[in-house]
Amino acid sequence: MSLLQATWQWLTDPAHWQGIDGIPTRVGEQVHLSLESVAIGALIALPVGIVLGHYGRFGNLAINISNVGRAVPSFGILVIAFQVFGLGDVPIVIALTALAVPPMVTNSYVALREVDPDIKDAARGMGYRGLAQLFRVELPLAVPLIMAGIRTSAVQVVATATLAALIAGGGLGRYIVDGLARSDNPRTLAGALLVAALALATELLLAGLERAMVPRGIRLLAASSPRKVGTFKTA
Amino acid sequence: MNRRLGAGWLTAAAVVLLTVVAACGSSGGGTGTASKGTVTVAGFNFPESSILAELYGEALAHDGYSVNYKLNLGTRKVVAPALQSGQIDIYPGYAASELEYYNNGAGEATADPAATTAKLNTYLAKLNAEALTPSQAFDGNAYAVTKATADKYNLKTLSDLTPIAGQLVFGAGPECPTYKFCLPGLSSVYGLHFKQTLTLDTDGPATRAAFKNGSIQVGLVFSSDADLNALGLVVLQDDKHMIAADNVVPVVRTAIATDEVKKVLNNIDANLTTADLVTMNGQVELLHQDADAVASAYLQQHNYFA
Amino acid sequence: MRGRVFLDIVDPWINWTWLSTHIPYVLAAVQEHLTLTAIALVGGLVIALPLGIAARRWTNLHLRPAVLTVFGAFYTIPSIALFALLIPYTGLGILTAEIPLVGYNVLILVRNVLVGLDSVPPDVLDAADGMGYRPLARLIRVELPLALPAIFAGLRVATVSTIGIVTITAVIGLGGLGQLILRGLIESFHTPLVVATALCIVLAFLADLAIALAQRLAVPWARNP
Numbered sequence: 001m002s003l004l005q006a007t008w009q010w011l012t013d014p015a016h017w018q019g020i021d022g023i024p025t026r027v028g029e030q031v032h033l034s035l036e037s038v039a040i041g042a043l044i045a046l047p048v049g050i051v052l053g054h055y056g057r058f059g060n061l062a063i064n065i066s067n068v069g070r071a072v073p074s075f076g077i078l079v080i081a082f083q084v085f086g087l088g089d090v091p092i093v094i095a096l097t098a099l100a101v102p103p104m105v106t107n108s109y110v111a112l113r114e115v116d117p118d119i120k121d122a123a124r125g126m127g128y129r130g131l132a133q134l135f136r137v138e139l140p141l142a143v144p145l146i147m148a149g150i151r152t153s154a155v156q157v158v159a160t161a162t163l164a165a166l167i168a169g170g171g172l173g174r175y176i177v178d179g180l181a182r183s184d185n186p187r188t189l190a191g192a193l194l195v196a197a198l199a200l201a202t203e204l205l206l207a208g209l210e211r212a213m214v215p216r217g218i219r220l221l222a223a224s225s226p227r228k229v230g231t232f233k234t235a
Numbered sequence: 236m237n238r239r240l241g242a243g244w245l246t247a248a249a250v251v252l253l254t255v256v257a258a259c260g261s262s263g264g265g266t267g268t269a270s271k272g273t274v275t276v277a278g279f280n281f282p283e284s285s286i287l288a289e290l291y292g293e294a295l296a297h298d299g300y301s302v303n304y305k306l307n308l309g310t311r312k313v314v315a316p317a318l319q320s321g322q323i324d325i326y327p328g329y330a331a332s333e334l335e336y337y338n339n340g341a342g343e344a345t346a347d348p349a350a351t352t353a354k355l356n357t358y359l360a361k362l363n364a365e366a367l368t369p370s371q372a373f374d375g376n377a378y379a380v381t382k383a384t385a386d387k388y389n390l391k392t393l394s395d396l397t398p399i400a401g402q403l404v405f406g407a408g409p410e411c412p413t414y415k416f417c418l419p420g421l422s423s424v425y426g427l428h429f430k431q432t433l434t435l436d437t438d439g440p441a442t443r444a445a446f447k448n449g450s451i452q453v454g455l456v457f458s459s460d461a462d463l464n465a466l467g468l469v470v471l472q473d474d475k476h477m478i479a480a481d482n483v484v485p486v487v488r489t490a491i492a493t494d495e496v497k498k499v500l501n502n503i504d505a506n507l508t509t510a511d512l513v514t515m516n517g518q519v520e521l522l523h524q525d526a527d528a529v530a531s532a533y534l535q536q537h538n539y540f541a
Numbered sequence: 542m543r544g545r546v547f548l549d550i551v552d553p554w555i556n557w558t559w560l561s562t563h564i565p566y567v568l569a570a571v572q573e574h575l576t577l578t579a580i581a582l583v584g585g586l587v588i589a590l591p592l593g594i595a596a597r598r599w600t601n602l603h604l605r606p607a608v609l610t611v612f613g614a615f616y617t618i619p620s621i622a623l624f625a626l627l628i629p630y631t632g633l634g635i636l637t638a639e640i641p642l643v644g645y646n647v648l649i650l651v652r653n654v655l656v657g658l659d660s661v662p663p664d665v666l667d668a669a670d671g672m673g674y675r676p677l678a679r680l681i682r683v684e685l686p687l688a689l690p691a692i693f694a695g696l697r698v699a700t701v702s703t704i705g706i707v708t709i710t711a712v713i714g715l716g717g718l719g720q721l722i723l724r725g726l727i728e729s730f731h732t733p734l735v736v737a738t739a740l741c742i743v744l745a746f747l748a749d750l751a752i753a754l755a756q757r758l759a760v761p762w763a764r765n766p
Contacts, residue, residue, distance in 0.1 A: 071745030076738030168441030180625040181409035183312040192622030305714040
C-alpha cells in the first residue's frame with residue numbers, strides 16, 4: 001500500500017476521530033494555542049505599533065523589530081520557555097506570542113505611517129485633533145495593512161504551534177512527532193496535511209474577515225503596500 | 236555603465252562563493268593519518284545511549300578507526316532501520332528490547348542475557364547484522380512514582396498498582412503504547428489500566444516536569460537513571476518479571492564486524508557494570524559533563540581495556 | 542523540591558566556564574549550521590532563477606501559477622514533517638535536510654525573481670531592444686541587474702528563515718546549533734540551549750548584513766529596495 005493510500009486510510013479511520021488523540025481534539029488544541037497567542041500578541045503589538053506610527057517615533061525600532069523577531073529560532077524559544085515554565089500550555093503560548101508580536105508591530109507602524117499626509121491635513125482642517133484623528137481617520141485607513149500583519153502572524157503561529165509537540169505539547173504536531181518516533185509515516189503525513197489545511201484555512205478566514213472589515217473605497221486605496229511584512233516561515 | 240554592471244555581478248558572485256567555500260572548506264579538513272576504516276556509531280535520544288555510543292566510538296578511534304557519530308538520533312524505530320539501510324554501523328542496544336523489536340513483539344525475551352542475545356542473532360542474521368556479547372550492565376524500563384504517591388497508597392511493587400491504577404495518570408513516550416515492555420506489558424502482565432496516559436517523552440525532561448507539577452503519578456524511567464533520588468522518585472519493583480534481559484549489547488552491521496572491531500567492543504562490555512552506567516549517567520545528567528568527556532575518562536581509567 | 546534546588550544550583554542560564562571550555566564544540570556547530578544554510582540558499586537560487594525566468598518567457602505554459610502553487614503548497618507543510626517523511630527515501634543525511642530547506646527557499650526566491658523582473662520598466666526594455674540587444678543578452682545585461690534589488694531582498698528573507706529552520710534538522714541527527722538546543726532539552730542543561738539560541742539570532746543578523754552589503758556592492762544605484 002502506498003504512503004498516500006495508507007495516509008488516506010489513517011485519516012478516514014473513525015478511531016482517529018475520537019478521544020484525547022483524535023483529530024478534533026488535536027485540531028482544537030492547535031487552534032486554541034494559536035488563538036491565545038495571536039490574541040495576546042495583538043493586545044501587545046497593535047497599541048504599540050499604532051501609537052508609534054501615529055506619533056512617528058522610534059520608526060527604526062518598529063520596522064526592525066520584525067527583522068529581530070524573524071531571526072529568533074522558534075525551536076530554541078520553545079525549549080527555553082519550557083525550561084522556565086515547565087509543562088503545559090503556558091510556555092507554548094508565551095513562546096508563540098513572542099513570535100507573533102513583531103510582524104504585527106511593524107505592520108501597524110507602517111500602516112499608520114503610510115496614511116496619506118494630505119488626508120491627515122484635510123482631517124485637521126475639518127477640526128479633527130489628536131485621538132479623534134487617530135480613531136476616526138487614520139485607523140480606518142490603516143486597517144488593511146494592520147489586518148495583513150495579523151494574518152501573517154496568525155498563519156506563522158498556526159504553523160509553528162506544530163513544534164509544541166517537541167516539548168510534550170498537544171496539537172497536530174503530536175501526530176508528526178509521534179509518527180517520527182514510531183516510524184509511522186501515515187500518521188506523520190496526516191499530521192502534516194492537517195497542519196497545512198489549518199494554515200490555509202486561517203489565511204482564507206482572515207483574508208475574508210479583512211475584506212469584510214474594510215470599506216470598499218479604502219480597499220481600492222490600499223491596493224499596493226510594498227513595505228508590508230510578507231509570509232515568513234519559522235517552522 | 237557596462238563595466239560597472241559587470242563588476243557588480245562579479246562582486247555578488249564572489250561573495251556568495253566565498254561564503255559557501257568558507258562554510259564547506261574548513262569542515263572538510265582531513266586528519267591525514269591512515270585509518271582502519273570508517274564506522275558510524277549512533278545512539279538513542281537519551282544521555283546513557285550517548286555515553287555508550289561514545290564509549291564504543293572512542294575505543295574504536297583509539298584503535299585506529301575513523302569514527303562518525305550520530306547521537307540523539309531518535310527511538311529504536313528510527314535507529315534500527317538506519318542500521319538496516321547501512322546509514323549507521325553500530326548502535327548500543329539492550330538485548331531483550333532489541334529482540335522484541337526485531338521479532339515484532341513475539342515474546343521470546345527471557346531473563347537470560349545469553350539466550351536472549353542468541354535468539355536476537357537469529358533475526359539479525361537475516362538483516363546482515365549481529366549482536367555481540369551482552370554486558371552484565373543492565374538498563375531496562377522502570378516505572379516510578381513520587382515518594383508522596385508511594386506513601387499514600389503504600390506502593391512497593393508494580394502489583395501494588397493494580398487495584399488503584401484507574402485513579403492514576405501515567406506518562407511515557409510516544410513509542411510506549413506499542414512497546415512490549417511498556418503499556419502492552421503493564422496491561423497484560425499486571426492488568427494495569429490507568430485513568431489516563433499522557434504522551435510526554437521517553438525518560439526525558441517532560442516526564443520529570445510532569446512528575447514535578449503533578450500531571451502524572453506514574454511514569455516511565457530507566458533503571459540506571461542517576462537522578463531519581465534527587466527528584467524524589469521511587470521505582471516500583473517488577474515483581475512479576477515483565478522486564479527481561481535488557482543488558483547492554485552492541486548491534487553492528489556484519490560488514491564492519493571484523494574480529495578487531497568485535498574485540499574492542501566486547502572488551503568494553505565485558506567490564507562494564509550497571510554501577511558504571513549509573514555513575515556515568517550521574518556525571519552527565521546531574522553535573523552536565525559531556526558524554527564524550529565522561530566516556531573518555533572512563534576508558535582512560537581502564538586503559539581502554541587493552 | 543530539594544532535587545529541584547540541587548539541579549538549579551549547578552545550572553545557571555549561561556555557565557561561562559562551560560562555554561570557555563567548549564568553544565570548539567560550539568564553533569563546530571556554527572560551521573555545520575552555516576554549511577546547511579549556504580547549501581539551501583545556493584540550491585534555492587539555482588532553481589528559482591531559471592524557473593522565474595522561464596515562467597515569464599513561456600507564458601503559454603502557465604508556469605507562473607503552476608510553480609507558485611506547487612511550491613506554495615510545499616511551503617505550508619511543517620519542516621519537521623517533511624524531514625520525518627523523507628527519512629525512508631533519502632536517509633538521515635544532508636539530502637533529507639536540504640530538500641525541504643531548498644524547497645522553501647525556491648518559493649521565497651522565485652516570487653522575488655518574478656517581482657524583480659516584472660518591475661523592469663517597459664521603456665527600458667524598449668530601449669534595450671532598440672540598442673540591438675538580443676533576448677538572452679537583454680536578460681543578462683539589462684533585466685537581471687535591474688531585478689537584483691528584489692532578488693537580494695528575497696535572499697535576505699530566505700537566509701533568516703533558513704537559519705531558524707536548520708535548528709529543526711536536529712531531529713534527524715544534524716542541526717548545527719539545533720544539536721545544542723536538543724542537548725539543552727534532553728539533559729535539562731541551560732547553557733548550550735541559551736548559547737545556541739543567541740548565536741542563531743546573531744548569525745541571522747550577520748548574514749542579513751552581509752547580504753545587504755553585497756547588495757550595496759552589486760547594485761550601487763538602488764539603495765532602498
